[in-house]
Amino acid sequence: MTKKVEVRNEREVKSYAEFWHTSLCLLEMTNVVKEGHFHLVMGSLVFTAFTLEAYLNHIGSIVFKCWADLERLSPKEKLNVIAEKIEIEVDYGKRPWQSLTQLFQFRNDIAHGKTHTITKVEIETLEKHNKYYNPWDSRARTRWEEYCTQSNAERAREDVREIVGLILAAAKVENEYPFSMGLEYGGSTLLQG
Numbered sequence: 001m002t003k004k005v006e007v008r009n010e011r012e013v014k015s016y017a018e019f020w021h022t023s024l025c026l027l028e029m030t031n032v033v034k035e036g037h038f039h040l041v042m043g044s045l046v047f048t049a050f051t052l053e054a055y056l057n058h059i060g061s062i063v064f065k066c067w068a069d070l071e072r073l074s075p076k077e078k079l080n081v082i083a084e085k086i087e088i089e090v091d092y093g094k095r096p097w098q099s100l101t102q103l104f105q106f107r108n109d110i111a112h113g114k115t116h117t118i119t120k121v122e123i124e125t126l127e128k129h130n131k132y133y134n135p136w137d138s139r140a141r142t143r144w145e146e147y148c149t150q151s152n153a154e155r156a157r158e159d160v161r162e163i164v165g166l167i168l169a170a171a172k173v174e175n176e177y178p179f180s181m182g183l184e185y186g187g188s189t190l191l192q193g
Contacts, residue, residue, distance in 0.1 A: 003190065003191070004190075004191045005188050005189065005190055005191060006188065006189045006191055007186070007187075007188045008186055008187060008188075008189075009184065009185070009186030010184070010185060010186065011182060011183070011184040011185075012182030012183050012184070013182055014058065014180070014181060014182045015050075015054040015057075015058075016050075016051050016052075016054035016055040016057075016058055016164075016179075017179050017180060017181050017182070018181070019047045019048075019050040019051040019054055020047075020048075020051045020160075020179050021179075021181075022043075022047045023043075023044045023045075023047035023048045023050075023051060023153075023157060024044075024157070026040045026041075026043040026044040026047065027040070027041070027044040027150075027153050027154070027157065030044075030150060037150075038148055041148045041149065041150055041152075041153050042110075042144075042148045044153045044157075045103070045106055045107075045147070045148060045152065045153050045156060046106075046107065046110055048103065048153065048156045048157055048160055049075075049103050049104060049106065049107035049156075050107075051160055052075065052100070052103070052160045052163065052164070053075045053078070053107075055164050055167075055178075056075060056078040056079055056082060057071060057078070059082060059167055059168070059171055059173070060078060060081075060082055062171065062173055062176075063082060063085050063086060063171055063173075064081075064082075064085065074104075075100075075104050075107075076100065076101075076104060079100070082167065082171075083167075086167065086170040086171045086172075087170065088166060088167065088170040095159060095162075096158070096159035096160075096162040096163050096166075097159075097163070099155060099156055099159035099160075100159070100163070102147060102152075103156050103159075103160075105143070106143075106144050106147045109142070109143060109144035110144055118140045118141070118142060119140055120139070120140035120141075161178075161179075164178045164179070165178060
């Protein structure tokens with residue numbers, strides 16, 4: 001007779017913490033991988049935007065009993081509602097808040113991508129063209145492609161980290177540690193049989 005074991009695991013998944021870690025991993029890879037650097041930065045930015053939206057859902061469900069009714073709001077609307085509830089001043093004209101406008105515009109451009117044609121025209125000297133022409137540098141780019149820079153990815157991460165800290169402090173939630181992964185535990189039981 002074959003003995004059997006019941007294996008049970010339970011894990012709290014804090015999506016925002018998982019996304020935050022993914023954003024960091026992708027950004028750190030840009031120091032190692034030079035080919036595909038652009039795509040790593042793009043992924044990092046996407047996951048940074050996902051981090052903040054997931055955090056807003058996380059904290060929103062703590063400060064609002066009716067969060068399920070508010071969850072379909074845009075990320076900016078969620079932030080505004082939460083900020084009003086916990087009495088925090090949001091100024092989209094200053095850091096860290098001003099990064100959110102571009103970050104969520106980028107997120108929306110990526111999430112709702114469309115095919116379209118863009119044109120870029122530049123006039124330069126033949127000497128400069130012959131000496132410095134690089135097809136990648138001369139490429140016509142969309143708004144979201146222009147945003148995919150290492151400095152924008154780093155700034156977005158700095159600002160999202162600060163915003164999460166500000167929200168957490170104002171919400172006065174006890175035993176909450178931002179960006180910590182959820183608890184996990186498990187065990188095995190030999191089944192009698």
